Amino acid sequence: MEPRWLTYGKRLQAIASTGLHFARDQFDRERYDEIASIANEMLAKLGNVPVERIEGLLSDFAGGYATPKVDVRGAIVEGDKVLLVREKSDDRWALPGGFAEVGLSAAQNIEKELYEEAGLKVSVRRLYGVRHKASSSYSPDVRDFYKIFFLCDRVAGGEVQPRLGTSEALFFEKNKLPTLSRARTIERDVEAAFEYATDANRPAFFD
Incomplete structure (x- = not known):
């Protein structure tokens, strides 16, 4: 089983991705952007890699409903x-x-x-x-x-x-x-x- 905090980070990232795809209200989009930033920072810390590397793995981020x-x-x-x-x-x-x-x-x-x-x-x-x-x-x-x-x-x-x-x-x-x-x-x-x-x-x- 993967570490629990890795699971939490991935779930937050998926929620932010789906939210940014569907959200139309600017305030909601800002909140989802913040969630995405927090999730990416968590994942970068867990993997001991730059945040940019985490972001680079997500070519379909905010492109639709987040799925495996x-x-x-x-x-x-x-x-x-x-x-x-x-x-x-x-x-x-x-x-x-x-x-x-x-x-x-x-x-x-x-x-x-x-x-x-x-x-x-x-x-x-x-x-x-x-x-x-x-x-x-x-x-x-x-x-x-x-x-x-x-x-x-x-x-x-x-x-x-x-x-x-x-x-x-x-x-x-x-x-x-x-x-x-x-x-x-x-x-x-x-x-x-x-x-x-x-x-x-x-x-x-x-x-």
Whole structure:
């Protein structure tokens, strides 16, 4: 679970964002601006980063009703191994995936991500889980996320090769995982992939 004060800061930020989008009265807008400033200062203090960095993460601030972002992740399990990619940004490993893009379904998004990050064309077998990032043991984040996990199968003949945003793409045994990029993937995500790959009737998990 993320720290309570991080949760409070994110909630205040979301209230200010939604309020500024809908407010028409100038006095109300000034109050929401003040709430946003307080929230951003809280988050900057918690993260020990400049306020400008917090503000820079919110490209959609006041652009509509504030909602969680969506992150999609795809697991290809073959035998006793799972595909992971090494992220260029932190040189650590994760299940392939990233932000969902507008105009594509959740399944289409993960198909795109697996091709972009591992060079594989895949078919999506099933949804196996939905996590609220802040409710699990991922690295803290000032943004709020839902993480959607899919089991996928590579199309016959596909060869693994790193592409956009990744430097390597390899299969790892369950008990020999590399250092994970914990903002993106935690051990439980990988364990769940193996569990669901071997049990077609297991209901998807969710927070």
